[in-house]
Structure formats: C-alpha cells, structure tokens
Amino acid sequence: MCGIVAIVGSTPVAPLIVDALKRLEYRGYDSAGVATIESGHLARRRAEGKLINLEKRLRDEPLDGLIGIGHTRWATHGVPNETNAHPHFAKDVAIVHNGIIENFADLRDELVAEGYTFTSQTDTEVVAHLVSRELERGETPEKAAFNALKRLEGAFALAIMFRGDEDLIIGARSGPPLAVGHGHGEMYLGSDAIALSPFTNAITYLEDGDWAVVRRAGMQIFDMNGDPVERRRQKSIGTSFMVDKGNHRHFMEKEIHEQPEVISHTLSHYLDFAEGKAKRESLPFDFAKLDRIAISACGTAYLAGLVSKYWFERYARLPVDIDVASEFRYREMPMPKASAAFFVSQSGETADTLASLRYCRAEGIPIGAIVNVQESTIARESDCVFPTLAGPEIGVASTKAFTCQLSVLAALAVRAASERGTISAQEEKQLVRELSETPRYATQALKLEEQIDRVGRKLSQYKHVLYLGRGTNYPMAVEGALKLKEISYIHAEGYAAGELKHGPIALIDRDMPVIVIAPHDRVFDKTVSNMQEVAARGGKIILITDKEGSRRAGIETFETIVLPDMPEIIAPIVYALPVQMLAYHTAVFMGTDVDQPRNLAKSVTVE
Numbered sequence: 001m002c003g004i005v006a007i008v009g010s011t012p013v014a015p016l017i018v019d020a021l022k023r024l025e026y027r028g029y030d031s032a033g034v035a036t037i038e039s040g041h042l043a044r045r046r047a048e049g050k051l052i053n054l055e056k057r058l059r060d061e062p063l064d065g066l067i068g069i070g071h072t073r074w075a076t077h078g079v080p081n082e083t084n085a086h087p088h089f090a091k092d093v094a095i096v097h098n099g100i101i102e103n104f105a106d107l108r109d110e111l112v113a114e115g116y117t118f119t120s121q122t123d124t125e126v127v128a129h130l131v132s133r134e135l136e137r138g139e140t141p142e143k144a145a146f147n148a149l150k151r152l153e154g155a156f157a158l159a160i161m162f163r164g165d166e167d168l169i170i171g172a173r174s175g176p177p178l179a180v181g182h183g184h185g186e187m188y189l190g191s192d193a194i195a196l197s198p199f200t201n202a203i204t205y206l207e208d209g210d211w212a213v214v215r216r217a218g219m220q221i222f223d224m225n226g227d228p229v230e231r232r233r234q235k236s237i238g239t240s241f242m243v244d245k246g247n248h249r250h251f252m253e254k255e256i257h258e259q260p261e262v263i264s265h266t267l268s269h270y271l272d273f274a275e276g277k278a279k280r281e282s283l284p285f286d287f288a289k290l291d292r293i294a295i296s297a298c299g300t301a302y303l304a305g306l307v308s309k310y311w312f313e314r315y316a317r318l319p320v321d322i323d324v325a326s327e328f329r330y331r332e333m334p335m336p337k338a339s340a341a342f343f344v345s346q347s348g349e350t351a352d353t354l355a356s357l358r359y360c361r362a363e364g365i366p367i368g369a370i371v372n373v374q375e376s377t378i379a380r381e382s383d384c385v386f387p388t389l390a391g392p393e394i395g396v397a398s399t400k401a402f403t404c405q406l407s408v409l410a411a412l413a414v415r416a417a418s419e420r421g422t423i424s425a426q427e428e429k430q431l432v433r434e435l436s437e438t439p440r441y442a443t444q445a446l447k448l449e450e451q452i453d454r455v456g457r458k459l460s461q462y463k464h465v466l467y468l469g470r471g472t473n474y475p476m477a478v479e480g481a482l483k484l485k486e487i488s489y490i491h492a493e494g495y496a497a498g499e500l501k502h503g504p505i506a507l508i509d510r511d512m513p514v515i516v517i518a519p520h521d522r523v524f525d526k527t528v529s530n531m532q533e534v535a536a537r538g539g540k541i542i543l544i545t546d547k548e549g550s551r552r553a554g555i556e557t558f559e560t561i562v563l564p565d566m567p568e569i570i571a572p573i574v575y576a577l578p579v580q581m582l583a584y585h586t587a588v589f590m591g592t593d594v595d596q597p598r599n600l601a602k603s604v605t606v607e
C-alpha cells in the first residue's frame with residue numbers, strides 16, 4: 001500500500017505531484033506529503049489524513065522546486081500523524097517508501113548506537129539514515145543508495161532525492177510496483193502508470209530487485225548486483241481522466257449501479273451468445289487434461305474464487321483447491337503436473353496473491369490471472385490473463401470488480417465443462433443462455449434499493465449481525481458480512497448455514513439480526529430448517545430470496561427481500577447486488593466514510 005510519485009521536472013513539481021497522488025489515494029489515505037528542493041534546501045509539507053489536507057497546507061505554504069517526491073500513506077509502522085508522514089529526511093536525503101522493511105529494528109539499533117537520531121516511529125526513516133551514512137562515508141548518491149538497498153529485507157518501493165543534486169532521483173523496487181515514466185526533458189516515478197498518465201504514457205516497469213537512476217535526460221536501470229539491465233519501454237493504456245461520481249453520492253453507489261453494464265461487457269468477452277458457446281481463446285493449458293486447479297486470492301476476490309469452486313466442481317467435474325493467498329503462499333502445497341493455478345485480483349498487485357503466484361511459477365504449472373488492472377504485476381507475471389472488464393473501481397469496498405470476477409469464472413467453468421465433456425452441447429447452450437440473462441436480473445435487483453435502504457436503517461441499530469448461506473450462497477454470506485463490517489463497522493460474520501448449530505447458534509437472541517441468503521435452489525429446504533432454528537431462539541431473520549422461496553419459507557421474518565426467480569448459475573452474481581446495497585445503505589445511514597473506510601486501502605502490497 002502507500003502511493004509514491006517522483007518528478008524530475010522543468011516547472012514547479014509540487015502541484016503535479018499532488019495531482020498524481022490523487023490517482024494513488026486508493027493505496028492509502030492516512031496521511032500525505034511532498035518534498036522538493038528549494039534554493040538548494042530540502043523542503044517538505046506533510047499533513048495527517050486525506051490529500052485534501054495536504055492540498056490545503058500547500059495552498060497556505062506553497063513549495064517551489066523543479067524536483068520532488070510525494071507520498072500517500074497507509075500506516076504500517078507508527079500511528080498516522082504528521083510526524084510519521086512521508087517524505088522522511090536524514091541530512092541531505094529525502095525518501096518516500098511503500099512496503100515494510102522487516103529488519104528495521106536491527107538497523108535502527110545499529111544506527112542509534114552510532115549516534116543517529118530518529119524523529120518518527122516509521123521503518124522508512126532507517127533507509128534515509130542508511131543512505132545518508134553512506135554519503136557521509138564519501139560515496140556518490142548512486143553508490144550510497146545501492147549500498148543501503150543491500151542492507152534491506154522485506155518489501156519496498158522507494159524514491160530517494162538528494163540535496164545537492166537537483167537532477168537525480170533514485171527509485172528501487174523489491175515487491176511493491178514502481179514504474180518509470182518517460183517525458184520530454186522530464187522524468188517520473190510512480191506506483192502505477194495511471195498516476196503518471198497525465199504526464200506520459202511511455203512507461204518502464206521495474207522488476208523485483210531493480211533500482212533506477214532517473215535524470216531529466218533519461219534513466220538507467222540496474223539489477224540487485226549493480227549491473228545495468230534493459231527493461232522494455234511500453235505504451236501504457238492507463239487513462240488520464242479522473243473518474244467522477246456522476247450523479248451518485250459515493251463511488252460505491254455508482255459502482256453498484258454500473259453492474260448490469262459491466263457484467264454484460266465482461267460476459268460477452270468470454271461467451272458467444274449467438275452460438276450458445278464459451279469462446280475458445282488459446283490457453284497455456286488444456287482443461288480436458290487437468291486433474292485439478294488451484295485458486296488463490298484475498299478478501300472479496302477470494303470469495304469470488306470460492307463461488308467458482310462450486311461451479312468448476314459441479315459443471316466441469318474439476319476439483320478445485322482454494323485458499324486465501326496469505327495461507328497458500330506458505331503452505332507448500334504440492335502441485336501435480338496436470339494442474340493449473342488461477343489468481344483473482346482486482347488490483348493485480350496484492351502482495352500475498354503475487355507471492356502465491358510466484359510459488360506456483362516455481363512449481364512449473366501454468367498460471368492464469370483474473371485481474372481488473374491489465375498492466376498490473378500479477379497480469380504481467382501470468383501465462384494468460386482473463387480481464388475483468390469492470391473499469392476503474394474507486395470505492396475501497398469491491399463491488400463491480402467482484403461480480404465481474406464471478407462472470408469470468410462462470411464463463412471459464414462453462415468452457416472447462418464443455419472441453420472436458422461433462423456437459424453436452426445442449427447444456428452448454430442452456431448455461432450460456434442463462435448467463436446472458438444476468439444483466440437483466442441485476443437491473444431488477446437494483447430496483448429493490450428503496451426497500452433495502454429501509455432495511456439498512458433498521459440494521460444500523462444493531463452491533464452484531466450474522467449472515468448465513470449454503471452452497472454458492474455460503475461465500476455470498478461471508479461476502480455480505482465482509483462488506484457490512486468494512487464500511488459500516490458493525491461486527492458481522494458469515495457462516496455456512498449448516499455450521500450454525502456447531503457453535504454460532506449460541507449467539508442468537510433478539511439483538512442478533514440474521515441475514516439468510518437463500519434463493520429457492522437445491523439446498524433451499526435445508527436452509528429453511530436452519531432458519532427455523534434461528535426463529536425458535538428469537539433471532540430476527542432478514543431473508544434474501546426469490547418469489548418461490550418467499551412463498552415456501554413459511555417463516556415469520558423481520559424483513560424479506562424478494563428477487564425474481566432466476567437460473568441457479570447466475571444467482572450468486574445477482575444476489576451480490578442486494579448484499580452490497582444493504583451494506584451501503586446501512587453505512588450511509590450511519591454516516592461513515594463509505595468510499596474510504598478507516599484503516600483500509602484499495603491495493604494491499606504488504607503482507
């Protein structure tokens with residue numbers, strides 16, 4: 001997390017850096033800062049909280065300087081106050097950092113013992129002192145940075161500026177992404193290409209272990225041994241316009257409402273509706289020859305993968321191992337030759353997902369990425385990319401990216417089933433026809449917003465909420481709870497409905513609303529039994545079901561939200577919408593910061 005920008009420019013850079021940081025605020029918004037070199041001195045402005053506070057600060061006390069570095073922070077070491085905000089200085093060195101320096105405590109002890117004093121609680125400040133110490137020992141800035149980098153363990157992207165050389169920024173990458181932007185008489189560094197898109201679309205991505213010496217006239221990249229290396233310059237497809245909220249109060253609301261359109265766009269990329277077939281783009285593996293697939297991801301993206309396990313196993317008879325990436329990466333799972341691995345990620349930068357990918361790469365199996373950002377590291381390191389065509393997702397809580405991930409995975413499950421001969425041509429046609437109906441049902445789901453707003457008001461009175469579901473509705477229950485807790489801060493848990501009696505039932509009382517996601521499907525009657533168990537204990541049931549389900553449930557509910565009857569394969573995609581709307585309206589009613597909830601960031605590039 002954290003966003004980095006650096007410019008070696010030809011006009012005052014502070015306003016340009018702030019503009020670029022706005023595009024990186026999704027990476028963190030605890031504090032922000034900019035440093036430039038003014039009349040030969042390092043100068044900086046920093047502010048706690050969102051970028052808007054830094055902008056205010058800069059309006060009151062502007063910064064000149066044709067070279068500068070900037071940062072938007074997601075706190076890891078040290079509380080999010082101004083003192084811990086980047087850039088950090090040590091004598092002639094200014095530095096911004098994204099990631100975690102794992103051996104910072106040892107390095108700090110070493111530096112303190114030598115008399116260096118620290119002003120912040122951050123891990124970053126040790127890097128500034130390490131570089132500064134090398135300068136004091138007489139090294140050039142390039143050698144000082146290289147020597148300091150060799151001492152660092154952990155994950156980092158860095159931009160370093162030096163008082164005394166107004167034509168030099170050094171960037172380094174070991175883990176989190178860093179891109180060099182090529183301008184005319186100006187050069188840039190940024191955490192992603194979109195941050196740099198107003199300046200240039202000519203981009204070179206640093207690879208892990210790379211460090212770059214960036215000057216106005218150009219740049220030179222070196223590897224971790226200090227040897228010069230060539231990295232491809234490419235044209236970025238990042239757009240330079242800022243996405244706006246349109247007529248919506250929040251990005252999240254806008255993104256929820258965009259779903260019928262983006263789901264349609266995504267499905268038509270993978271399915272041939274006219275022929276009633278899954279499209280057959282060439283792949284680095286053959287579904288018919290696979291014994292299993294491994295899927296790994298984090299958070300909401302993991303839950304999309306979990307839904308797809310039910311699809312791959314049911315329709316394609318293809319076993320799926322799925323794990324959250326933070327566990328997968330250390331589990332040392334054996335990878336038989338006839339496997340493929342899929343990684344699901346909106347940002348394409350999530351550190352744990354990327355590490356899991358690299359584990360599978362080392363195991364030598366083919367890798368597919370289901371990503372929304374097509375230039376991301378995960379996309380670049382995969383053998384094949386399955387784009388989710390959701391468009392930029394700004395709200396920190398994932399909505400449209402999730403339903404587009406589900407759309408891609410559903411289409412892939414149908415393709416796998418067809419290629420493995422586990423469904424007939426007729427069945428394939430039927431499934432494709434059913435999937436083509438998803439946008440229409442999603443539009444109908446949006447019409448429930450008024451009722452859901454009312455339910456949200458009721459829900460906002462409670463401190464704890466339980467979500468239940470079976471089959472593909474089980475991951476939806478977990479997703480519902482995740483959405484609610486992250487934006488409303490109400491404690492919520494999602495459980496497989498059948499697990500209720502194995503523990504969580506002890507929590508049921510009049511103060512515990514239980515949201516049951518239960519379309520009328522093969523397991524509906526079983527879920528109804530679980531609802532009876534809740535009702536018998538005075539729990540308040542909010543049932544999200546379809547017409548047939550509401551007719552048959554035969555239970556008194558606190559509220560029933562009724563969707564149209566729909567084919568089973570599309571239910572998890574469509575049911576995501578009421579689940580998202582419920583979290584959204586509850587949070588709006590409670591007055592939380594829906595698009596940028598506390599403690600979170602949109603791109604999680606640390607472990």
Ligand code: F6R
Pocket residue numbers: 298299300301302344345346347348349350353396397398399482483486602603604
């Ligand atoms: C929750 C949410 C997160 C992300 C997770 C993975 O609403 O958005 O749980 O799904 O951090 O992020 P990506 O998909 O970028 O790998």
